[in-house]
Amino acid sequence: MCTDCGCGAGEAKIEGDGHAPSHRHADGTVHSHAHAHDEHEHAHAHLGASAVGTDMPGTLARRMLRVEEDILSKNNAYADANRRLWADRGIFAVNLVSSPGAGKTTLLVRSIEKLKGRLPLAVIEGDQQTSNDAERIRATGAAAIQINTVTGCHLDAHMVGHAFERMHVPDGALLFIENVGNLVCPAEFDLGEAHKVVILSVAEGEDKPLKYANMFAAADVMVLAKIDLLPYVQFDVGKCVEYARRVNPKIEVLQLSSTSGAGMDGWLDWLDRNASAAGASC
Amino acid sequence: MHEMSLAQGVLQIIEDHAMKERFTRVTSVWLEIGALSGVEPEAMRFCFDAVMRGTVAQGAKLEIIDVPGSGWCMQCGETVALPQRDSACPRCQGYQIQPTRGMEMRVKELEVG
Numbered sequence: 247m248c249t250d251c252g253c254g255a256g257e258a259k260i261e262g263d264g265h266a267p268s269h270r271h272a273d274g275t276v277h278s279h280a281h282a283h284d285e286h287e288h289a290h291a292h293l294g295a296s297a298v299g300t301d302m303p304g305t306l307a308r309r310m311l312r313v314e315e316d317i318l319s320k321n322n323a324y325a326d327a328n329r330r331l332w333a334d335r336g337i338f339a340v341n342l343v344s345s346p347g348a349g350k351t352t353l354l355v356r357s358i359e360k361l362k363g364r365l366p367l368a369v370i371e372g373d374q375q376t377s378n379d380a381e382r383i384r385a386t387g388a389a390a391i392q393i394n395t396v397t398g399c400h401l402d403a404h405m406v407g408h409a410f411e412r413m414h415v416p417d418g419a420l421l422f423i424e425n426v427g428n429l430v431c432p433a434e435f436d437l438g439e440a441h442k443v444v445i446l447s448v449a450e451g452e453d454k455p456l457k458y459a460n461m462f463a464a465a466d467v468m469v470l471a472k473i474d475l476l477p478y479v480q481f482d483v484g485k486c487v488e489y490a491r492r493v494n495p496k497i498e499v500l501q502l503s504s505t506s507g508a509g510m511d512g513w514l515d516w517l518d519r520n521a522s523a524a525g526a527s528c
Numbered sequence: 529m530h531e532m533s534l535a536q537g538v539l540q541i542i543e544d545h546a547m548k549e550r551f552t553r554v555t556s557v558w559l560e561i562g563a564l565s566g567v568e569p570e571a572m573r574f575c576f577d578a579v580m581r582g583t584v585a586q587g588a589k590l591e592i593i594d595v596p597g598s599g600w601c602m603q604c605g606e607t608v609a610l611p612q613r614d615s616a617c618p619r620c621q622g623y624q625i626q627p628t629r630g631m632e633m634r635v636k637e638l639e640v641g
Contacts (some may be wrong), residue, residue, distance in 0.1 A: 289626075307641060308555060309639070309640060309641065310637055311551075311637060312636075313635045313636060313637055315541050316634050317537040317635060319537075321537070334581070400533070434533075434534075436535075447539065457612035458563075459612070460564075460613065491612050492623040495624050495626070
């Protein structure tokens with residue numbers, strides 16, 4: 247993993263990566279960057295050889311150093327930069343999180359079909375492998391770019407910032423970020439989005455808000471998806487909503503089916519309302 | 529694994545400070561981990577050792593300072609203990625609680641030399 251430039255997962259690949267520059271450190275380790283350094287403006291702190299792996303016993307006495315720094319401070323700084331950039335350009339960003347198979351991509355495809363022509367749309371797709379999801383999105387006509395996190399279990403603000411730079415997203419756009427399917431890690435990583443939306447399908451357990459409390463606590467909205475399946479599954483909607491409010495009293499709840507179209511208007515209204523508030527428009 | 533990324537974050541902070549403060553070895557690391565942060569201390573210890581290998585903090589001792597969770601109960605109008613995200617208010621048994629403490633994931637101090 248890349249500790250040189252602050253990449254949370256140094257193996258991550260963004261579609262269109264021309265090459266993976268590599269360099270050798272003084273200690274002999276060779277490491278690659280998943281991005282071309284001349285294409286972005288993030289400040290990268292490269293460690294000098296003296297900082298790591300050099301042994302100079304006895305030159306300094308042991309001492310205590312007060313740090314008081316949040317473990318996620320680097321990610322949060324990149325997230326703040328993304329948020330400022332998007333706010334300046336009237337771009338409304340939504341970070342979609344769920345377990346694998348909850349229906350994030352299908353919801354996106356249906357949403358894009360409905361919103362197309364009303365405002366500019368762009369999608370950043372995150373998966374460990376394949377660009378299948380980005381291809382599904384591009385088939386709708388919307389711009390999409392795929393990030394493959396390889397072994398990484400979440401998107402971080404640094405990779406999302408790079409992916410965004412490559413996309414030529416118009417001002418006033420609605421930017422969907424589809425995170426890696428995982429209800430644990432993406433909870434902790436702010437990407438700079440305006441809202442985190444957690445999608446829970448009724449084919450899953452209604453107690454997921456209790457099992458993965460941090461994710462439901464971090465989200466502003468819970469979308470209960472696949473409600474067309476309710477007659478066939480044991481899923482108590484009332485209990486699920488109660489559990490979600492237990493860990494997040496302010497969470498907004500929407501229910502829909504991407505397949506039947508039920509409840510889609512509520513979701514599109516939510517997007518419209520919040521996108522307009524953020525300045526996104528045609 | 530979530531703690532692996534967090535251990536990477538700890539290493540980044542250590543390496544930044546190593547460059548600024550010009551130290552070449554870290555012997556102890558103090559982390560503050562809140563009860564509501566979602567960090568599993570044992571998993572963090574395991575990942576910490578793995579991530580620090582071959583770095584300035586190889587073999588450093590990890591000290592975890594537990595921070596208990598608490599929150600503001602909207603019904604009682606006061607701060608109450610919140611051992612977990614889904615804990616009920618010990619006074620009114622309600623769940624209208626906004627966490628105020630216990631989300632910490634922080635590198636507090638380093639012993640360097």
